Amino acid sequence: MESTNNQAEKLTIIETTKVIDAKYSHLDGSTFVMLKMSNASFNDVDLTKLKIINANLSELEIEGAQLGGAYIHNIGMPPEGHPAYDPAAKQRPLHFEDCELSHSTINNCNLQGVAIADCNINGMTINGILIEDLLNGKI
Template sequence: MECERLEIVEAWKIIEAKHACLDYSKIEASGAEHMHWEDVSLVGTKIMNANMSHFEVDGAQMGGAYIHNIGIPKEGDLHYNPDIAKLPVRFEHCDFHGAQFTKCDLSNVELMDCEVKGMKINGILVEDLLKLISE
């Protein structure tokens, strides 16, 4: 099967693709709201300078993923929306074993029913900190 190049400029299109190869596609300065991706390979995909409010990822394998410079926009930022800024980011049923969080704002983060064995904060085991508090 030969790959066809399709260029869409200044147009409103709804694309329905099934069993299609969209590898190496590039979308810039465009709307892509309410898209639904199911059973797709996004290996090597980059999303940059995007407003991802209400974005959801479910059932994804993210080994080797690199997520950086992410946060809730502050007042004055390009994508700031006061209604969205109040909403928390949620992670549920995720396996982050061996993950590293570096220079992240974890203010008011709440861990509920999470396994913390071996988890360290600035090199100190959380288990040891919890023992100190309970003594």
């Protein structure tokens, strides 16, 4: 469907299989509920204020993105009581590489077995203790 008068046209797609090839388009305010988008690709897009809720993002790759102000929370396997809960399921590890994370916060997270290598840790604290002081034996 094409709109020729620059007004937003609503397109509803229900219970079907489609491949959407959208280019140079404005899809602001669009909603996607209970759909499969495996192997989808977004390139040079503005996803400001995008919300992803209750999604399987396994093998997600984000490259060259600006994430300032991002709020990432409740990440991991479904908790007990969730319909998709599986007590035998294990979270696969995440990898952060060449990321600008200065002045970010990590709260109430399981960091068991986390490895930090070749990173600038100036001013980094854990529970209020400077990591530099710990490494230099000052504490």
